[in-house]
Amino acid sequence: MSTDRVPVHVSVLPAETLSLLDPKAGETWVDCTVGGGGHTRMFAERVGPNGRVIGLDQDPTMLEMARQRVAGLTVELVHANFDQLSEVLTARGIDSVDGVFADLGFSSDQMSEKARGLSFRDDGPLDMRLDPTTGETAADMVNTMSEAGLADVFWEFGEERRSRRVAQRIVARREEKPFATTADLANVVRSCVPRSGSIDPATRVFQALRIAVNDELGSLDRLLAMLPRVVKLGGRAGIISFHSLEDRRAKQAFRAVGLWQPVTKKPVEASDEETARNPRARSAKLRVARRIAN
Numbered sequence: 001m002s003t004d005r006v007p008v009h010v011s012v013l014p015a016e017t018l019s020l021l022d023p024k025a026g027e028t029w030v031d032c033t034v035g036g037g038g039h040t041r042m043f044a045e046r047v048g049p050n051g052r053v054i055g056l057d058q059d060p061t062m063l064e065m066a067r068q069r070v071a072g073l074t075v076e077l078v079h080a081n082f083d084q085l086s087e088v089l090t091a092r093g094i095d096s097v098d099g100v101f102a103d104l105g106f107s108s109d110q111m112s113e114k115a116r117g118l119s120f121r122d123d124g125p126l127d128m129r130l131d132p133t134t135g136e137t138a139a140d141m142v143n144t145m146s147e148a149g150l151a152d153v154f155w156e157f158g159e160e161r162r163s164r165r166v167a168q169r170i171v172a173r174r175e176e177k178p179f180a181t182t183a184d185l186a187n188v189v190r191s192c193v194p195r196s197g198s199i200d201p202a203t204r205v206f207q208a209l210r211i212a213v214n215d216e217l218g219s220l221d222r223l224l225a226m227l228p229r230v231v232k233l234g235g236r237a238g239i240i241s242f243h244s245l246e247d248r249r250a251k252q253a254f255r256a257v258g259l260w261q262p263v264t265k266k267p268v269e270a271s272d273e274e275t276a277r278n279p280r281a282r283s284a285k286l287r288v289a290r291r292i293a294n
């Protein structure tokens with residue numbers, strides 16, 4: 001991914017995020033998922049010159065792209081997985097912060113970059129890592145994982161009803177020739193999953209692999225577990241999720257009696273006007289909670 005690009009990602013639920021999380025002048029906030037820097041910038045403008053925003057992203061290219069959007073504001077950009085949030089704060093001598101926010105998943109900029117291999121619409125290397133500096137690629141996974149292991153991934157993270165059949169077909173094919181590209185995998189999936197409506201049959205398998213490659217649910221569980229220690233009393237936490245596996249986790253975490261008071265009883269969703277402008281917002285769900293005394 002080249003770094004001279006300007007982010008095209010459009011932040012979801014911007015007004016709702018600001019009004020429910022309510023960052024105030026002089027506060028310290030963490031944006032766990034800088035992406036194109038849209039939310040980070042809004043937080044930084046609110047906390048002002050006497051406040052501080054620490055912005056994390058596991059993708060160094062997104063941080064470079066966001067840098068110009070937050071230029072001149074009190075923002076520190078850090079290349080880290082958000083499951084390392086405690087370590088990032090400790091290294092800066094910070095015990096706790098006024099607010100933590102995460103807008104999960106991937107940005108439009110990452111999805112449209114063929115070399116990432118996130119999209120089945122474009123042919124590219126079968127990679128899918130959001131942090132390209134570390135870990136196994138999707139190709140490593142489909143070429144080495146057991147058939148049962150692959151079927152579990154497709155079922156658990158993609159709710160793909162034909163998970164076993166897809167896994168069987170993949171294992172048979174890789175014995176002839178290992179998988180290297182997204183088109184290669186998408187075609188094998190399409191050969192054994194029937195199309196339903198306008199949804200590409202490869203959609204669920206690609207989502208499942210991306211979640212597994214990036215250990216997305218493991219990272220989210222670790223972040224949610226550390227939030228009560230990291231957010232000060234009266235502080236706020238907000239999570240925007242894009243599928244039920246994530247939303248369920250945020251809902252459970254913010255229900256912990258004696259730790260959090262939910263600010264949103266039901267998740268906040270985008271208005272028709274926003275989804276018309278930004279189709280990505282269609283599946284976004286925002287949950288916010290306030291840290292209370294235990």
Ligand SMILES: C[S@@+](CC[C@H](N)C(=O)[O-])C[C@H]1O[C@@H](n2cnc3c(N)ncnc32)[C@H](O)[C@@H]1O
Nearest residue numbers: 011033035036037038039057058059081082103
């Ligand atoms: C939906 S985008 C964020 C968009 C951003 N809020 C904006 O307004 O432009 C999600 C970003 O989070 C990053 N990300 C996803 N999981 C992460 C994790 N576990 N740790 C750190 N960054 C992560 C991705 O690399 C991506 O850049």
